[in-house]
Amino acid sequence: MIFEDRMDGFDIVREGFSKSDEKISKINPYKLMASTQQRAWDSLDFLLNCFSGGHSISELKEIYPSILRYWEIYLEYLVNFLKWDTSSENPVAALALLDTDFVYANQLASFGILFGWGKELHRLRKIIDLNNFTQDGMLERLLAPYVSGSIPLPTECTRHLPYFKTLKIFDAESQDRSMLMREYLEEWYRASRREPYYDSHKRDDAFTGYWSWEAAAITYLLDIDDSSYRNAKFYPVDLVDFARSIQAPRFSEAKPEKQELRVKSGQECPKSGTWETLDIPLQQRKFAAGEIMQAENASYGITVWRYIGD
Numbered sequence: 001m002i003f004e005d006r007m008d009g010f011d012i013v014r015e016g017f018s019k020s021d022e023k024i025s026k027i028n029p030y031k032l033m034a035s036t037q038q039r040a041w042d043s044l045d046f047l048l049n050c051f052s053g054g055h056s057i058s059e060l061k062e063i064y065p066s067i068l069r070y071w072e073i074y075l076e077y078l079v080n081f082l083k084w085d086t087s088s089e090n091p092v093a094a095l096a097l098l099d100t101d102f103v104y105a106n107q108l109a110s111f112g113i114l115f116g117w118g119k120e121l122h123r124l125r126k127i128i129d130l131n132n133f134t135q136d137g138m139l140e141r142l143l144a145p146y147v148s149g150s151i152p153l154p155t156e157c158t159r160h161l162p163y164f165k166t167l168k169i170f171d172a173e174s175q176d177r178s179m180l181m182r183e184y185l186e187e188w189y190r191a192s193r194r195e196p197y198y199d200s201h202k203r204d205d206a207f208t209g210y211w212s213w214e215a216a217a218i219t220y221l222l223d224i225d226d227s228s229y230r231n232a233k234f235y236p237v238d239l240v241d242f243a244r245s246i247q248a249p250r251f252s253e254a255k256p257e258k259q260e261l262r263v264k265s266g267q268e269c270p271k272s273g274t275w276e277t278l279d280i281p282l283q284q285r286k287f288a289a290g291e292i293m294q295a296e297n298a299s300y301g302i303t304v305w306r307y308i309g310d
Helices: 003-016 021-025 029-052 057-084 102-114 118-129 137-143 163-171 174-191 213-221 237-246
Strands: 262-264 273-277 284-287 304-309
Touching: 029 057, 029 102, 057 102, 057 118, 057 237, 102 118, 102 137, 102 213, 102 237, 118 137, 137 163, 137 213, 163 174, 163 213, 174 213, 213 237
Parallel strands: none
Antiparallel strands: 262 304, 273 284, 273 304
């Protein structure tokens, strides 16, 4: 799909959703889900094309909330489709972290940090949570300063290469992080050979540039001195410089009392009250402190509980 086709795709979906609610309600739920999914994918490809093409980063910053909203709309229609399609036995994630969808999750998180939209990343949390039963160590560390939760940070990465080496950077002493990031960027492309963007320059319809978005996000988030790798291949230094110029927040401004409490199924309940699953179908149950929080009929028997009140 070439750049112009992606632009046409936005218009097609926009025209479709300009119909009356009555007409939209008669559209097959699968078609609604598929069209909003394609728009979400295309919106990120559009952003990547614009960045690689040299568009103003301050302008790209302003379209990020719209892209995030496209993903939220896709999430809504995916949930509706899963409720409608009772024949499906396999849970469908909006962003399957064990699959190549991980790239989109990484881009959404990294751009949110670097564009200064950290306060909106709680919205990404909901998209990632749907039917993902294995969390990613790197993504969770990127989101942790902005999105609260009580689940311990994972020690593995769902896609492993190239991302697992970023965990060492997070864990390292500040004076060692620059060297580790420089090494990470030196190995990044070769280690990415199983990722969908690898060798995409050989496919005329798919190339949006080679960029280690996570390297930029981590550099900014941990305030790493990048002087030794500013000119490294695949390092989008302009994004880091932009984040520094606008003093993008490195943590959420949310008040502690409003932070979300989440616990994996099978663990002890830390607080008495009503809890809701992040699974399809949703479940609500009351648990007493200390009670084992097990979900009934959860996909794969695993889910995450979110505290919603007394």
